[in-house]
Amino acid sequence: MRSVTVLGATGSIGESAFDLLMRAGGPERFRTIALTGAANVARLAEMARALRAEIAVTALPEKLDDLRAALAGSGIEAAAGPQAVIEAASRPADWTLSAIIGAAGLPPGIAALRRGGTLALANKESLVTAGRLVTAEAARSGSRILPVDSEHSAIFQALGSDNLENVESVTITASGGAFRDWPIERLAGASVAEASSHPNWNMGQRITIDSASMFNKALEVIEAHELFGLEAERIRVLVHPQSIIHAFVTHRDGASMAHMGPPDMRHAIGYALNWPERVALPVPTLDLAAIGSLTFREPDESRWPALRLAREVILAGGAAGAVFNAAKEQALDDFIAGHIRFTDMAPAVERALALSSREAGFGETPDDLDEVLGWDRLARRHAACAAGAA
Ligand code: NDP
Ligand code: MG
Numbered sequence: 001m002r003s004v005t006v007l008g009a010t011g012s013i014g015e016s017a018f019d020l021l022m023r024a025g026g027p028e029r030f031r032t033i034a035l036t037g038a039a040n041v042a043r044l045a046e047m048a049r050a051l052r053a054e055i056a057v058t059a060l061p062e063k064l065d066d067l068r069a070a071l072a073g074s075g076i077e078a079a080a081g082p083q084a085v086i087e088a089a090s091r092p093a094d095w096t097l098s099a100i101i102g103a104a105g106l107p108p109g110i111a112a113l114r115r116g117g118t119l120a121l122a123n124k125e126s127l128v129t130a131g132r133l134v135t136a137e138a139a140r141s142g143s144r145i146l147p148v149d150s151e152h153s154a155i156f157q158a159l160g161s162d163n164l165e166n167v168e169s170v171t172i173t174a175s176g177g178a179f180r181d182w183p184i185e186r187l188a189g190a191s192v193a194e195a196s197s198h199p200n201w202n203m204g205q206r207i208t209i210d211s212a213s214m215f216n217k218a219l220e221v222i223e224a225h226e227l228f229g230l231e232a233e234r235i236r237v238l239v240h241p242q243s244i245i246h247a248f249v250t251h252r253d254g255a256s257m258a259h260m261g262p263p264d265m266r267h268a269i270g271y272a273l274n275w276p277e278r279v280a281l282p283v284p285t286l287d288l289a290a291i292g293s294l295t296f297r298e299p300d301e302s303r304w305p306a307l308r309l310a311r312e313v314i315l316a317g318g319a320a321g322a323v324f325n326a327a328k329e330q331a332l333d334d335f336i337a338g339h340i341r342f343t344d345m346a347p348a349v350e351r352a353l354a355l356s357s358r359e360a361g362f363g364e365t366p367d368d369l370d371e372v373l374g375w376d377r378l379a380r381r382h383a384a385c386a387a388g389a390a
Contacts, residue, residue, distance in 0.1 A: 003031040007089055007108050008099035010037035010044050012204040013122045013148070016266045017097050018047050020273060023282060027052040034088035036100070036108070039063065045070030055079060057088045059104065086111045095273065097148070098123040101206055102329055103322075103376055106130055107369060113137040113145070120272035122148040124223045125329075129322040130372045131226025132365050145227070146272040151220055152227055153268035154246035154259030159228075162251070170230060171256075172220055172247045173240035174299065175200045175263075177212035180241065184303055190342040192335065200243040200263045206332060213345055214304035215328050221310040222321055232314040237307060239297045244286065262286055305346040309353070318363040319375040320353065326376040327352035327383035334387045344387060351386035352379050 004021065008014045014037070021030055032051040037044035038059040045067060048056035055077040058067050064080035071078050079088065082104070089096065089108035096112040097120045098105055105123035110130075112119050114137055121127070126134050138145050147153050151172035159167070178197050179187055195209045203211075210216035217237055224235045248258035261267050262284050270281040301308050306328075313320040330352075331345040340348065356362055356379055366372045 001029070001031045002095060003033050003093045005032070005034040005089065005091065005093040005096040005112070006099065007034075007036050007085065007097065007105065007112070008101065008123070009035040009047055010040040011099055011101060012202070012207075013097070013099035013265060013269065017099065017269050017273075018051070020266055020270050020281070021051060024273075026050060033091050033093040036085050036088055041067040042070055045074075045076075048076050049074050052076075055088055055091070057084045059085050059100075082107070090115050093117055095120065097269070097272075098126065099148070101125075101204060103129050103325055106134075106372070110134065110137055110369060113143045114141055116141045116143050118144045118146060118272075118275075120146050120148050120269065122269075124149050124152075124219050125325050127223045127226040128219050128325045129376065130366065130369070131222075131321060133369065133372065135226065146275055147223075147227060148265075148268050148272050149220060149223060150261075150263075150265060150268045151247045152223060153271055154261075155224065155228065155249060157271065158247060158249045158257040158259045160257075162249070162257075164228060164230070166251050166253075167230070167234070168250045168252045169234045169236055170224060170228065170247060170249050171236040171238055172217070172224060173238050173243070173245055173296075174214065174217045175211065175243045176239045176241055176299075177214065177216075178208075179212050179303075180239065187303070188341050188343045192338070195335075195342060199241070201265075203265075205336075209332060209335070210328075213306055213342065214299065215306045215332070215345070215349075217299075217304075218306035218310035218313075219325065219328075221307070222313055222324070225314050226321075232311045237299050239299050240294065242291060242294050244288075244291060244294055260286060305350070309346065309350060313353070316353075316357065316363070317365065319356070319361070319366055319372075322366065322372045322375040323353055323356040323362075323379040323382075324349065326379035327356075327386075330380040330383035331387060334384065340387045348383045348386040352382035355382040355386075 032053040036057040089111040098109040099122040195212045243263040327349040331348040
C-alpha cells in the first residue's frame with residue numbers, strides 16, 4: 001500500500017488532495033503517515049480520522065490541546081509546532097504533498113526531500129526562495145519533484161519526453177486576476193475583499209490576492225526558472241482570461257504543445273498523485289464549443305510591475321529569490337492588515353530588494369537553510385520599513 005503525507009492538509013490545495021484520496025479509496029488504498037495544518041485543528045482531526053493517519057500536526061503550539069481533544073479515542077498521535085511539522089515530514093512516505101502556504105513550507109519540504117520519495121510540490125515559495133537547495137537536495141537523495149502548480153504541471157506534461165534543448169520558450173498563462181479590466185487609476189483604492197475574489201479559480205485568500213497583483217505569476221516565472229533551468233527570456237507570460245490553456249511549450253521548429261484543462265487544481269494534484277499513470281479524475285471534461293473562444297493578450301507591466309521584478313530577480317540570482325518572496329509576504333500581510341494600499345505592495349518589494357542588494361553576499365547563492373531564513377528575515381524588515389514610508 002502506498003504511503004502518503006500531506007503538508008498543509010487543511011488549505012485549499014490540501015482539501016482538494018483529501019477529496020482525491022478519499023474518492024480513490026481513502027484508508028483502503030493509502031496508508032496516511034502525516035497530515036499537517038495550522039489554525040484549523042478541528043478539520044485537521046476530521047481528515048486524520050477519515051484517512052486513519054498515524055500523526056496529525058498543527059504548526060501552532062497553542063493549538064495542541066484542541067487537537068488532542070479532537071483526536072481523543074482515535075489512537076492518532078498529535079503534535080504541534082514548526083519542528084513537529086518538520087519531524088512529521090521526515091517520516092518515511094512514498095508520496096508527500098507540499099501544500100503549506102508561504103516560506104513556512106520550505107523547511108518541511110526540504111525534510112521530505114531529504115528522506116526520499118516523491119515530493120508533489122504546490123508550495124512554489126520553496127523553489128523561489130531556495131531553488132538551488134531544493135533541487136540539490138532532490139538530486140542527493142534521489143527524490144523526485146513533481147510540480148503541482150497548474151502551469152508547471154502543464155509544462156511538465158506538454159514537454160513529455162522532449163529534450164529541453166529543443167525548447168525555444170515556455171509560456172505560462174495568467175487569468176489577470178480580480179482587477180484585469182479595472183482602470184489602472186482605480187487600483188490604489190482596491191479593497192482586500194475586492195482583491196480576494198478570483199474570476200476563475202477557487203484558491204486560498206493569499207494566492208488569490210497575489211493573482212490580482214500578479215505576484216503569483218511573478219513567483220511562477222521564478223519557479224519555472226528553478227524547476228526547468230530556463231533563462232528569464234525563455235519564460236513568457238500571456239494573459240488568458242478563460243484559464244483553459246495553462247501553459248505551452250514552443251519548440252525551435254515552431255511547434256507549440258499546449259496543455260488545456262478546466263481550472264480545477266484536482267487535475268494537477270491528481271496527475272502528480274498517479275504519475276506516471278493517468279487515471280480518471282473528478283474533473284469536468286473540457287467543452288470547447290461551449291467555451292467558444294480563447295483569447296490572449298500581452299500583460300501590461302505598468303499594471304503589474306511584479307512581472308518586471310521577477311525577471312530582475314532571476315538575473316540577480318543569489319539571495320534575490322528569498323528576498324523577493326519574503327518581501328512580498330510582508331507586503332501582502334501589510335495590505336491585508338490595512339496598513340498599505342494595493343499599489344504600495346510592488347514598490348515595497350522593489351525597495352526591499354534594493355536595500356538587501358547592498359548587503360554582503362547578496363549575489364551568492366545561499367548555501368543552507370539558515371542562510372535562506374536569514375535573508376527572509378532581513379527582507380521582511382526592509383519591506384515593513386518601506387511600507388511604513390509609503
Ligand atoms: P491555504 O492558505 O488555503 O492553506 C495553507 C495551508 O498551510 C493550510 O493547511 C494552513 O493551515 C497551513 N499553514 C498556514 N500557515 C502555516 C505555517 N506557518 N506553518 C505550517 N502550516 C501553515 O493555501 P493554498 O492551499 O491556497 O496554497 C498552498 C500552496 O499551494 C501555496 O504555496 C500556493 O502558492 C500553492 N498553490 C495553490 C494553488 C491553489 O489553487 N490554492 C494553486 C497553485 C499553487 P490552517 O488552514 O489550518 O491554518
Ligand atoms: Mg499557478
